[in-house]
Amino acid sequence: DAKTTQPPSMDCAEGRAANLPCNHSTISGNEYVYWYRQIHSQGPQYIIHGLKNNETNEMASLIITEDRKSSTLILPHATLRDTAVYYCIVRGEGNAGNMLTFGGGTRLMVKP
């Protein structure tokens, strides 16, 4: 699976949009971009994933650049409960997608 690069930490004001970047310059054509978050040692929580089109669900939006070398997770109105470590993961489908490879992630601190 392709390697991802994320900033180690970010701050965001409560109520504002949080934009979390991820670089995945070696992503291949059949690899998806997944986002998970881990709130204070709880189990990782699935947020969203996409292949090449932008995606939106009730939690967040995922913007993938046209060349697919980077993406941005957007939390439109961050709350204190969004404080967590956010992981950007690139994985294939089929047998190549058996495991999730977690990097260091971005520690997002939402401040009042």
Next chain:
Amino acid sequence: NAGVMQNPRHLVRRRGQEARLRCSPMKGHSHVYWYRQLPEEGLKFMVYLQKENIIDESGMPKERFSAEFPKEGPSILRIQQVVRGDSAAYFCASSPGTSGGTQYFGPGTRLLVL
């Protein structure tokens, strides 16, 4: 619609004892994955199982660790003769019956070896 369930949530063992961690996947999910998170570190893949089969155990330590997912009942991660270095959070995830599907995680079991 219950999520992935793990028990116990906390487990304390003395060195040399055995630890058995259980994972019940989400309803309709037939794929189970185990991950370990050492203190202050990221999650690391251990093993991937389907019913009655180990598909990928590339992340499992070669000794003392074993996993199973029987036809009936939960998946079990078993650690024999635990050592202090086994102290960690162990997370289970499950996905539907298509390889590579989205994985959903349980709350984890925190193992402390005294």
